[in-house]
Amino acid sequence: MAYNITDECVVCGVCAEECPLEAISEGDDLYVIDDELCSDCGVCADECPVEAIEE
Template sequence: MALIITDECINCDVCEPECPNGAISAGDEIYVIDPDLCTECVGHYDEPQCQQVCPVDCIPLDPDRRESREELMAKYERLSAT
């Protein structure tokens, strides 16, 4: 399951540099996560780093993008191969 950033985002800029896949970028009003690049840090860390540093807890799992740990690992492996 990819993560999303909700509109509670305060644009504090701490999540973007923590993402090992480069999935987080500045959107029009708040930061956004590219679900095609988000692996929830599977393959890099035990927990999503963006969630760990977010001061307002505005990065939940995206219920519309359900992925198993195996699917996230496969995505990580595809991303790492490029």
């Protein structure tokens, strides 16, 4: 199961910059994680400054 970006996202882009698999991209209102690319490494959740990414 891939990580999920919640509505707490402030669209700062840190998660997308840090994702080693480039599984995160900017969506309509916030960033989204591609379930097929995500390896559940957790780097995005660790780097998110507002803790908007959860398992």
